Every structure is written in C-alpha cells, then in structure tokens.
Amino acid sequence: MTDTTSNQMWGGRFAAGPDAIMEAINASISFDKRLAAQDIAGSRAHAAMLAATGILSDSDAEAIREGLLTVLSEIEAGDFTFSTALEDIHMNVEARLKEVIGTPAGRLHTGRSRNDQVATDFRLWVRDQLDAVDQALVALMRALLAQAEAGADWVMPGFTHLQTAQPVTWGHHMMAYVEMFGRDLSRVRDARARMNECPLGAAALAGTSFPIDREMTARDLGFDRPCANSLDAVSDRDFALEFLGVASICAMHLSRFAEELVIWSSAQFRFVALSDRFSTGSSIMPQKKNPDAAELIRAKVGRIFGANVALMMVMKGLPLAYSKDMQEDKEQVFDAADNLMLALAAMEGMVRDMQAERANLEAAAASGFSTATDLADWLVRVAGMPFREAHHVTGALVAKAEAKGCDLPDLSLEEMQAVHGEITASVYDVLGVHNSVASRMSYGGTAPEQVRAQVARWKERLG
Numbered sequence: 001m002t003d004t005t006s007n008q009m010w011g012g013r014f015a016a017g018p019d020a021i022m023e024a025i026n027a028s029i030s031f032d033k034r035l036a037a038q039d040i041a042g043s044r045a046h047a048a049m050l051a052a053t054g055i056l057s058d059s060d061a062e063a064i065r066e067g068l069l070t071v072l073s074e075i076e077a078g079d080f081t082f083s084t085a086l087e088d089i090h091m092n093v094e095a096r097l098k099e100v101i102g103t104p105a106g107r108l109h110t111g112r113s114r115n116d117q118v119a120t121d122f123r124l125w126v127r128d129q130l131d132a133v134d135q136a137l138v139a140l141m142r143a144l145l146a147q148a149e150a151g152a153d154w155v156m157p158g159f160t161h162l163q164t165a166q167p168v169t170w171g172h173h174m175m176a177y178v179e180m181f182g183r184d185l186s187r188v189r190d191a192r193a194r195m196n197e198c199p200l201g202a203a204a205l206a207g208t209s210f211p212i213d214r215e216m217t218a219r220d221l222g223f224d225r226p227c228a229n230s231l232d233a234v235s236d237r238d239f240a241l242e243f244l245g246v247a248s249i250c251a252m253h254l255s256r257f258a259e260e261l262v263i264w265s266s267a268q269f270r271f272v273a274l275s276d277r278f279s280t281g282s283s284i285m286p287q288k289k290n291p292d293a294a295e296l297i298r299a300k301v302g303r304i305f306g307a308n309v310a311l312m313m314v315m316k317g318l319p320l321a322y323s324k325d326m327q328e329d330k331e332q333v334f335d336a337a338d339n340l341m342l343a344l345a346a347m348e349g350m351v352r353d354m355q356a357e358r359a360n361l362e363a364a365a366a367s368g369f370s371t372a373t374d375l376a377d378w379l380v381r382v383a384g385m386p387f388r389e390a391h392h393v394t395g396a397l398v399a400k401a402e403a404k405g406c407d408l409p410d411l412s413l414e415e416m417q418a419v420h421g422e423i424t425a426s427v428y429d430v431l432g433v434h435n436s437v438a439s440r441m442s443y444g445g446t447a448p449e450q451v452r453a454q455v456a457r458w459k460e461r462l463g
C-alpha cells in the first residue's frame with residue numbers, strides 16, 4: 001500500500017514523504033508559477049496531438065483541453081492555491097486538472113516527461129521575453145531618433161578619455177546609441193530565430209515509443225520545427241544563456257548611456273535637464289535634483305551580467321541529459337528579464353522627457369581647444385604641410401592660447417603668424433565649431449547632413 005504522504009505523481013515506489021528540508025530545496029513552485037500560461041499552452045497542444053494521433057480518445061483530449069482552460073482562468077484570477085508539496089508548476093497544474101476533470105487528467109502525461117515539458121515551457125517564456133525586449137528597444141530607438149532629429153546640428157564637445165576632443169553634434173551622439181541598440185535588436189532577433197525549436201516529445205531523454213507527431217505540437221506552439229535530438233532537447237539551456245548574453249550587452253549599453261546622463265545633468269556640465277518625472281529630490285539638500293533613474297539603470301548591468309555568469313556556472317560540467325541543477329535556470333532569467341525591461345522603459349521615458357541645453361552644449365564645444373585638429377588639417381590643406389609638422393605647429397599655437405588664457409579663435413593673426421608665417425586670415429573659417437562639424441562629411445561623420453542621413457536610414461529600417 002502506498003503511503004498517503006508520499007508524492008501522488010511519482011510516489012509509487014516511496015513509502016514516506018520527503019523531509020521538510022528536502023521539500024524546501026526541491027520545490028520550484030515559488031518561482032516557476034510564472035510559467036503557468038506556457039505550461040498550459042504546452043499541455044493543450046500535447047493533448048490535441050495525442051488525440052490526432054489516436055493515442056488518446058477525442059473525448060478525453062477535449063476534457064483535458066477544456067479543464068486546462070479552467071485551471072488557467074483560476075490561476076489568472078488568483079484563485080489557485082499553489083502547493084509546495086507538489087514541487088513545481090507542472091505537477092500543480094496536473095493535480096488541479098485531476099480535481100476538475102477526474103480520471104482523463106491522468107492520461108495527459110502520456111509520451112512526455114517533465115524534462116521536455118519544462119524545456120518547452122521555458123523556451124516559450126524566453127521567446128515572449130525576447131519579443132518584449134524587441135518592442136522596448138524599438139521604442140527607445142524611436143525616442144533617440146526624435147532627439148537626434150531635433151538636434152542634428154546642435155554642437156557639443158566630443159570626448160576621448162573624457163577630455164574635450166573635437167566638436168560633434170548632439171544628433172550624432174544620439175545616433176551612436178541608436179547603432180548600439182540597433183545591434184542589440186539584431187542580437188535579440190538572431191537569438192529568437194535560433195531558439196525557436198520545440199523540445200516537446202523528447203520525453204525524459206530518449207524520445208517515446210508512442211506514435212507522437214512532434215511536427216504538430218511544434219507548429220501549434222509557434223515553433224519553426226521540433227528539436228532534432230531528444231538528449232539535446234531536454235538538456236539544452238543555450239537559449240536562456242543567449243538571452244542573458246544579449247541582455248547583458250544591452251544592459252551594458254544602457255549603463256554607458258546612463259553614466260553620460262549622470263555626468264551631463266550635473267551642475268558642472270548642465271548639458272541636459274532631466275524631467276522631474278525621472279528625477280528625485282534630496283531629503284536634506286533642497287537644491288538637489290538627482291538622476292536616480294539613470295543611476296539605477298547604470299547599476300542594473302551588475303545583476304543582469306551576474307545572472308549570465310551564474311547560469312553559465314550552473315551548466316558547465318553537467319553530464320547529459322537532464323539534471324536537477326537546471327531548475328536553477330529560471331530565477332536568474334526572470335530577474336534579468338524583469339530588470340532589463342524596467343531599465344529599457346525608464347531609459348525610454350528619460351530620453352523622451354530630457355531637454356538638451358543647447359546653449360551650454362555649444363559653449364562647452366567651443367572651449368578646450370576643440371578645433372585644434374581643424375587647424376592642423378587647415379595647415380595640411382592650405383599650407384601644404386605634412387600632417388606631423390602641422391600637428392607640431394598647432395601644438396605651439398595651443399600652448400600660446402593656453403598661456404594667454406584664451407581659445408584658439410581668440411588669438412590674433414599676428415600672434416598666429418609669429419608661430420608660423422604661412423597662416424592667413426582664412427584659418428578663422430575652420431576654427432568655429434559649426435564649421436568644424438559641417439566639414440566632417442565623411443560617411444558616418446558628425447556633419448549635420450550625415451546625421452540626418454543616419455536618422456533617415458534608421459527610420460526606414462524601423463518602419
């Protein structure tokens with residue numbers, strides 16, 4: 001006789017139920033309940049296939065499919081009591097199905113295992129997330145495009161080593177992020193295409209002796225095809241790792257932009273004003289407006305990349321096929337997905353609301369000898385000097401301006417000629433920051449015309 005405290009799903013060979021600690025370490029229901037909708041979709045497709053192949057009667061399959069909808073609506077309404085004793089979402093759903101429809105519920109698990117079931121559920125969940133990230137990235141890119149279009153010809157300092165380097169345009173800087181998020185978007189789409197194969201029907205690890213139709217379940221669930229190897233199907237978590245890899249790189253991009261917003265919104269820079277909606281105040285310093293959203297976005301990459309490393313470490317060294325270690329995949333992915341979505345939405349909101357301080361950007365662009373390269377280029381072009389010599393002459397002029405405490409265009413022609421006799425008044429044409437950016441017409445350069453072309457290309461690509 002079976003002990004009533006042992007598990008009703010697999011308790012046949014057990015005389016006693018688990019220790020409380022065993023139950024605590026073993027159960028995943030506290031987090032995998034997030035897979036409920038995917039689990040029920042997978043089971044409904046499986047039941048339909050079992051009927052179509054004659055493995056189940058139509059009436060049993062219909063009862064199962066209807067009953068599963070009842071269970072889903074209970075879960076969605078919050079009327080479902082999840083049980084830790086039933087370990088995970090798969091057994092919670094099946095146990096409730098049995099209460100709702102009786103005996104036919106016991107036939108659902110024919111020709112499958114929890115191993116292919118969880119692999120299928122999780123793929124469906126990650127696929128939905130990739131689609132959500134796809135949409136959020138497009139929304140963020142549209143917000144950046146709007147900023148770039150408005151400020152295609154606003155000049156600002158471009159930096160290397162966070163030292164003023166050459167003037168660039170605001171639009172150009174915004175479009176640099178559009179390129180980064182555009183690559184993230186293409187990584188999302190690549191990952192989705194690669195992961196869109198269905199593990200269902202791989203059963204525990206070896207396939208099944210029932211005449212199942214894996215093409216049918218794959219198609220029903222929106223997969224391109226069934227996974228080709230049953231061992232691989234139940235043990236692969238590449239799709240989750242790829243999601244975390246894509247998420248990590250995207251979070252890193254968000255973090256770099258967030259850092260720039262923190263710097264730019266400081267009183268020392270005043271390049272942007274962040275909206276009140278995306279800032280906070282200080283409880284003690286009344287003058288303060290803090291860029292907390294940007295700081296938190298900057299931080300999110302820590303936990304997202306942490307999740308990537310954690311799952312990689314869980315998976316390394318696991319023998320084929322399924323091992324319970326793999327139950328540790330879900331919390332990492334859930335946490336990374338939630339935080340990435342939050343960071344993307346917050347960044348989109350901040351970018352939509354933020355105000356570039358055009359006059360401050362321009363004033364900063366003109367300071368710090370930012371057109372020194374233009375002066376050197378002028379010496380090459382007009383005076384026919386080798387670039388190395390032009391670099392040297394320009395350096396001497398910068399030193400002179402620095403000693404005088406002024407900028408390059410503030411040096412008189414006589415002062416310039418004292419450094420090099422061939423300099424003429426036309427040099428002043430290239431020393432202005434607007435001239436400087438307008439001259440950077442090489443493909444992908446910072447000239448407003450090039451920026452507008454970049455904006456037009458991306459608008460067309462995003463549709």
Ligand code: ARG
Pocket residue numbers: 028032087088114115118322324326327
């Ligand atoms: N909760 C399990 C997981 O997330 C489901 C698969 C359990 N399979 C098994 N053979 N115990 O991995």
